Amino acid sequence: MASKIEEKLYLTRFQAAEQSHLTVIDHDVCLTKCTEKWCTHFCPTDVYRWEGTRMHVGYEGCVECGSCRIGCPYGNIHWVYPEGGKGVVYRLA
Amino acid sequence: MSLKYEAIVVGAGPAGITAAYELARRGRDVLLIERGPYPGSKNVMGGILYTYPLREIIPNFWEKAPLERPILEQRYMLLDDDGHVAFAFRDPSWSDPPNAFSVLRAKFDQWYAAQAVAQGALLINETTVTELIVEDERVVGVRVDRPEGDVYADVVILADGANSLLAKQIGFHKEWLPEEVALAVMEVLSLPKDTIESRFNIGPEEGVSIEMLGEATLGLPGMAWLYTNKESLSIGVGVTLSSLREARMKPYALLERLKAHPTVQRLIEGSKPEEYLAHLIPEGGYRSIPRLVGHGVVVTGDAAQFVNAVHREGSNFAILSGKLAAEVVDEALSLGDTSENVLVRYRDRVMRGVIGADLKKYADTIPLLEKNPHYLKHYMPRLHGALRELFTVDGIPKKEKQKRMIELLTADRGKWGAARDVWRLGRAMW
Numbered sequence: 001m002a003s004k005i006e007e008k009l010y011l012t013r014f015q016a017a018e019q020s021h022l023t024v025i026d027h028d029v030c031l032t033k034c035t036e037k038w039c040t041h042f043c044p045t046d047v048y049r050w051e052g053t054r055m056h057v058g059y060e061g062c063v064e065c066g067s068c069r070i071g072c073p074y075g076n077i078h079w080v081y082p083e084g085g086k087g088v089v090y091r092l093a
Numbered sequence: 094m095s096l097k098y099e100a101i102v103v104g105a106g107p108a109g110i111t112a113a114y115e116l117a118r119r120g121r122d123v124l125l126i127e128r129g130p131y132p133g134s135k136n137v138m139g140g141i142l143y144t145y146p147l148r149e150i151i152p153n154f155w156e157k158a159p160l161e162r163p164i165l166e167q168r169y170m171l172l173d174d175d176g177h178v179a180f181a182f183r184d185p186s187w188s189d190p191p192n193a194f195s196v197l198r199a200k201f202d203q204w205y206a207a208q209a210v211a212q213g214a215l216l217i218n219e220t221t222v223t224e225l226i227v228e229d230e231r232v233v234g235v236r237v238d239r240p241e242g243d244v245y246a247d248v249v250i251l252a253d254g255a256n257s258l259l260a261k262q263i264g265f266h267k268e269w270l271p272e273e274v275a276l277a278v279m280e281v282l283s284l285p286k287d288t289i290e291s292r293f294n295i296g297p298e299e300g301v302s303i304e305m306l307g308e309a310t311l312g313l314p315g316m317a318w319l320y321t322n323k324e325s326l327s328i329g330v331g332v333t334l335s336s337l338r339e340a341r342m343k344p345y346a347l348l349e350r351l352k353a354h355p356t357v358q359r360l361i362e363g364s365k366p367e368e369y370l371a372h373l374i375p376e377g378g379y380r381s382i383p384r385l386v387g388h389g390v391v392v393t394g395d396a397a398q399f400v401n402a403v404h405r406e407g408s409n410f411a412i413l414s415g416k417l418a419a420e421v422v423d424e425a426l427s428l429g430d431t432s433e434n435v436l437v438r439y440r441d442r443v444m445r446g447v448i449g450a451d452l453k454k455y456a457d458t459i460p461l462l463e464k465n466p467h468y469l470k471h472y473m474p475r476l477h478g479a480l481r482e483l484f485t486v487d488g489i490p491k492k493e494k495q496k497r498m499i500e501l502l503t504a505d506r507g508k509w510g511a512a513r514d515v516w517r518l519g520r521a522m523w
Contacts, residue, residue, distance in 0.1 A: 044276065
């Protein structure tokens with residue numbers, strides 16, 4: 001059973017872009033205002049990881065759902081689609 | 094590619110492919126732009142595809158299209174901690190003509206897009222539209238992330254999906270709120286054909302859909318599902334982003350809980366995960382529909398929030414809206430007037446037809462459940478308890494049992510409170 005997120009992401013194909021399509025607009029907001037680090041909870045692929053003082057954005061594993069853009073209570077995530085052909089490549093459903 | 098078309102369609106999902114197909118069929122010069130390597134590579138659904146309205150566009154499409162199983166039986170399950178309450182509807186007449194099929198979108202969308210290309214549409218993959226080109230309050234084309242840069246058209250049809258970034262760019266909506274979208278995660282689990290058929294009690298050309306509530310979503314507003322494909326199962330769970338955030342739950346943890354539930358675990362036992370997927374479902378309903386029409390632009394499908402979450406209908410609305418958009422765009426091109434004055438016919442036909450009618454009918458349902466979590470958290474577990482009381486034979490007279498059931502169901506809410514809850518839910522649903 002693929003119960004850990006690493007195991008799940010191993011099943012999904014990605015064509016990583018060189019540049020991130022996700023940008024934390026103001027890292028200070030994550031540090032000082034956002035005590036909950038909400039995006040680290042609800043992101044379906046754990047793209048966001050809090051590293052003590054800074055939000056790490058692992059855009060390579062992003063499935064482009066858009067939840068972080070809508071779910072960040074501070075509107076602090078700049079979100080665009082990856083360049084054409086890049087990002088997640090679903091093979092099945 | 095030439096730099097001016099009669100119509101550009103952004104996004105090769107059910108809405109966009111339909112719009113491109115219908116315009117190309119009428120001899121229109123149409124460009125269909127897809128950001129993924131192939132149509133379907135970015136697209137996710139549960140997924141049940143109803144044959145209406147696609148069967149009116151491509152009659153008997155099921156004889157040619159890559160589909161999984163015709164759905165002959167719909168099951169509903171209210172999961173308790175370790176048991177369930179279930180309801181099933183089965184009708185053999187759903188095999189001819191078929192009502193719905195389970196599908197795997199990466200395969201289906203590629204096939205459907207190929208049909209639009211066969212009609213004469215030009216499909217360009219691996220191309221992201223970064224913004225709409227607007228001149229004098231009129232959409233005149235799209236900017237893409239390719240060396241060619243700008244491409245122009247008389248009309249741009251937005252079929253760019255749940256995130257709807259382009260409609261947002263031109264101010265048709267501000268941004269979805271977390272309560273207007275559901276985050277859905279799912280897995281495709283491979284399982285031998287024979288095992289699926291014996292385990293779900295179906296024949297070789299038959300399929301089952303199972304929708305699950307209650308413990309399946311931890312009582313959060315949303316739904317879980319398990320669908321039979323030919324040699325795999327699609328299992329997923331979707332809840333509003335607002336409630337998921339509030340619960341501080343990881344969506345894949347919700348999925349794992351579901352898979353570990355005794356009822357579900359027995360159905361998926363021995364299967365092997367093949368793919369993990371996540372996507373937003375626009376579930377805001379009637380009140381979240383953005384502005385649909387402007388000069389030189391119309392919005393279709395998920396980008397327009399055309400989803401009936403109660404009945405898990407979305408791709409049918411996407412296809413219907415793409416069809417209506419193509420009809421109106423064709424009329425506008427014939428008239429030589431692609432301003433809002435003519436394109437507004439699209440909004441009128443959508444809102445007067447089944448999409449507008451159904452979204453209006455359920456306008457209050459999701460907001461009611463979202464604002465009153467006790468519907469899902471209080472009543473659902475208690476319904477299971479009440480039925481346990483009724484069905485357990487232990488020498489207690491049925492009259493006494495009925496009394497206990499009412500007490501259990503109305504506890505904390507009071508009889509009047511419970512009566513009001515039933516009335517309000519009934520009004521929001523009926």
